[in-house]
Amino acid sequence: MALLQIAEPGQAAAPHQHKLAAGIDLGTTNSLVATVRSAQAETLPDEQGRHLLPSVVHYFADGVDVGYTAREQATRDPLNTIASAKRLIGRAVSDIKSLGKGLPYEFVKTDSRVPRIHTMAGDVSPIEVSAEILKVLARRAEDTLGGELSGVVITVPAYFDDAQRQATKDAARLAGLHVFRLLNEPTAAAVAYGLDRGADGIHAIFDLGGGTFDISILRLNKGVFEVLSTGGDSALGGDDFDQVVAEWIMEQAGIADDADHKVLRQLMLDARKAKEALSDAKSVDLDIAVPGSGRWQGQLNREIFNTLVDPLIRNTISACRRALRDAGVDVEEVQDVVMVGGSTRMPRLREKVGEFFRQPPLVDIDPDRVVALGAAIQADVLAGNKPDNEILLLDVTPLSLGLETMGGLVEKVIPRNTTIPVARAQEFTTFKDGQTAMVVHVVQGEREMAEHCRSLARFELRGIPPMVAGAARIRVTFAVDADGLLDVEAEELSQGVKASVTVKPSYGLSDEEITNMLRASFEHAEEDLEERRLAEARVEGMRVVEALQAALASDGEKLLNPQERRQIETALQELTEAIATSDVDAIDAQAKHVEQVCEFYVERRMNSGIQQAMAGHNINEFE
C-alpha cells in the first residue's frame, strides 16, 4: 500500500540487504533462540540438535558453563549452579527472602540493592547470570546465520514490572546485544500463532511458564494486535507446581524442611519428573532418597496430584476473570484460547482453562517454542526486513504507575492496561508553608498504600520557591516508552525548576556498574573496547546512511527542493567518508551532523504520511 512506502524508511531502493535478527525467549527453566530464514521462523538447535537451552549457569574457578552441562551440576554443586535466575532478576534482596526458602544459594550481604550470589567465580547478580545465557544464544544464532546480529527481540512476561524489564535490558547490554524491543511473551505467542492470518476478533493467550504466569486478552484487527488487558503473577509458574508436589513427598517420606541443599534440589527434580510423567500416566511410582534412613517408596496418582495443584490453577483462573473484566469482554466473545509455556501440558490445567473459556484451548504449536518463534518474526520486522508488513503490536502497561502522596497513599498517574507509549502529567502541591523541596516516590502496583506497591524510584525536587502551603504547582510527568520502561520528570511550574529520573536504579544496575562489568568482561579491556566502539559506530553510521538513501529514493524528489537535497547529500557523503576511516569520534560527529541536517526532512516525511492517511477522510464525510 502506497501509504507505507512514504513513512517506512526500510523501503530500500538501494539493493535490499537482509539484516540478521533473532528472537530470544529468555525463560525461567529453558531459553530458546529463533530466527526467520526464507520467510519461515524456526528455533535454532545447538550442535547436538537440541533446541532448548536450560537456563542454568554453573560457575567454577576459571569460567562458566551454560545449559545442559551446567544443569547436570545442579545437584552436585548447588551453590555454584544458578537456575531460575529469571525469578530473581529485577528484584531486591528483601523480595528474594520472601520469594522462597526454596532457593539454595548463598546471598551476599551487600550495599547495592541488586542481590548478589556468592559463587566460586566471585559474586554474581541475576543480571549477569542472564547475560551468560543470552551470550550463548546469540552466539548460536550468529554461528548459524554466519554474521553479526543487527539486533534482537527479547521476550518478557507481560506481567513483568518496570524493574524486571529494565534488568532484562541491562542483561542484554552486558551480553553486548542491541535490543530492538522487549516484547511481552503472550503477544509474541499471538504473532507466532499466525493470528494475523485472517482471524480478526478477540483472543486469549494463557501463558504458564516455569516461573511466571500471564494472561492477555487481545483484539486482532487487520494485522493490528491491540492488547486489551493483561494480568497474571510474575511469581507463579511450573516451579510452584513442583514445589507442592515436593512438599507432599516430604510429608509422606518424613523429610524435614531444613534438609540440606542437595537433598532439596534432588527432591525438586523428582517432583518435576513426577509431574511431567502424570501428563501421560494415571499414576507414577516414586523412589526417593531420605537422608539418614535410606529410601522411601510410594505412589502419586492423578487424583492426589489434582488436589495438590488445584489451588494454584484456581489462582490462574481468577486472573483470567480479572483480565476479561479489565478488557470489557465477555467470555463468550473470546474466539480462541492459545496455550503457551511448558506448564500448560498438564491435563488438569487444560481441562480447567477449557471449562472457564467454554472451549478446548489451542495447543498445536509446541508451547515451549511458540514465544521464541513470535519474537523472531517481530525481530525480522523491526530490523526492517519486511517493509510492507502489516503486523503491528499495540501493547499495554501491566501494572498501574503512581506516586506516593500524603499519608502513604498512592495517587495513580497511569492506570494498568493503558496502551503504550504513553505520557501523563499530574499536578501536586506543597503541604507546608515555605516548603522548598518535595520527595517524588514512584511506585508500581494496584494497592492503595505505597508500602504495598513496588517502589521503583525516589528522587527529590529542590528549589521550590517558598510559598504558603498549597500554592506551589508541581507537575509530575510519567512517560512510558514502547519497551514499557518509565521516565519521570517533576517540574515546579512558577519558576520552572526541574528534576527527572529515568526510573532504574532501585533494583537495576547503575550505568556505572554496567560499564564496569562490561570492562571486566573483556579480557584485553582497552583494545577490545576500542575495537568494539569502532564497530558499533560503523554499524550505527551505516544504518543512518541506508535509512536516508532509501528515504531519498522514495520521496526526496517530492519533499525536498534541489538545494535542500544537495545539502543532505553532501552530509551523507561526508558520513560515508568518515565511516571508511577508523576514527570513531569523526564517525560519531558526522552521524550527528547528518541527523541535524535532516531534522526537517524526517519530520516532513512523517507528516506527509499522516496527511495522506487522513486525506481520504474529512469532516464532511459525516455531514
Place this chain on the structure above:
Amino acid sequence: MFDLSKNHFELFGLPVSFIVDGAALGERYRDLQRLVHPDRHASGTEQEQRLSLQQTTRINEAYETLKNPVTRAQYLLSLHGIDMQAEKETTRDIAFLTEQLQLREELEQARHADDAETVLDDLMSRISTMIKKLVAQMAMQFEDPTPTNLAAAREAVRKMQFLNKLLSEAESLEAELEDMH
C-alpha cells in the same frame, strides 16, 4: 502537517461532537498507528525514533480521551473553555447524593445476601441504565452548547464519576464472589 496543536477530533478527522462513531475512531487510530508507531521506525535514525515516540504518545492520548464518554465530555468542555477540576468537583444535587448512598448500602448488603449474585446483577444493571441515561442527556446538551446546557453537561460529568466508581466497585465484588466458587 502533523500539528500538535490540532484538537483530538481533528487529529482523527472526526467532527467535534460528543457523538463519536466508535468504529471510525478505532479504524483511524489504527491507520495512524501503522504509520507512526515506534515499531515502524525501529531501524530509523534516533531523531526519527524520538519523533515517532512523541507522535504515538499523542495519538494514544487522543484515542483514550475520545473513547471514554466521561473523558470525552471533559475534553469537549475544555474546548468550550470550561476546565473541570476533574475528580475534585462534586455534585450538590441532594436527591442524587441520597440515591448514591442508598446504592452503596445495597452494594454492601449484596455481599452478605444469600443470592448475592442476583442482587448484584440487578444493582449493576440499574447503575448501567443510569449511566446510559446521562450519556444520552450529554449528547443533547453538547448538540446545543448554550451556557446552560454546558453547565448541565458539567454536572452530568460529576454524576458520571460517581456512577462509574460505584460500577467498578460492584464489578470488583462480582469478581470476588466468582473467585470464591
